[in-house]
Amino acid sequence: MSFIESLKTKLSSSSYKPKIVLAEGWDKNIHEAAQQLWKTGEVVPFLIFRTRSEVYEDVKDNYIVIEEMDLDKYANQLFELRKAKGLTIEQAKSLVKQPNYLASLMVKMGEVDGEICGIQYTTKDTLKPALQILKTAPGAKLVCSAFVMQKGSEQYIFGDCAININPNSEQLADIALGIGQFAKDVVGMTNLKIALLSYSTAGSGAGESVDKVRGAHDILMNNSAAQQFQISPEIQFDASFVPEVMHKKAKSLDWDTNAKIYVFPNIDAGNIGYKIAQRMGGYEAIGPVLIGLAAPVNDLSRGASTSDVVNLAYITGYQALVKRNK
8 A cells, every 4th residue: 555545544434534724725636636535525725815816616615705804813923923923913914925834834823733835935935933823843953855755565755855954963863853753653654774974884984974974873862752763873875775795884783674765865865866766766765844843834945836735735644643643
């Protein structure tokens, strides 16, 4: 069963149906995705429109039109959250007219369980209000991203491929923990082997980047939360993916299978790596899924298809269920 099909099954069996706000309701692919989600019923889509003229004729309920709303309660909430940072009530009243801010406030105020944005907004414009309003989850020090890479029965997790440009050792360790927990809680993986990727394996190379990855490994080895995972020292991709190569290059690892979770040393490597696997290797890249926020918010690519939106809604919905059941 594929990752998405397994999420659909879990969502279908739940008595609680998560409500997910789609911040850009006027977008054609968002609209088509919402129609599919309403029919299947695993999650409940909720659409935001800026003006009445944007509302599709077949949208009957579960939507709001910003120009027709009294936004005072949202503006007051935003002001209370950000006044210590210098935000004025006038600025708050202006910001809540923007769907990306309004969507995050709806999540914060418990009106919906999660948010999807980004088919027209940039990643920055999706993430900024989410961080300002929702902030990071308890125990999380940063927000990172993960892709579920799937081909047939093969399934791997890649990260961080979209958010953190050049993480230091501490940040890289936090990324590994966040992605490992996502693999366990949301993807349902049981083979929790994490490869800390590098151009060096077990001391074969040297340099600032290698030192950074080694530092992340040292931090993780002294972190009680990391004990649930098997984590490699710095390792090249071939050694982490092919057991025969692993046993030659990384003799301290006694793994009998390859890693399932791959943590890249920077965004260049991560972004290039997942796209090579997608385009040359034929893997489906599901994501990016944002990890580390206090409530589920996910960012669409501006080239996302209808099926991409639907898949991300299932992921966001299941993230909401996991959070609700904790």
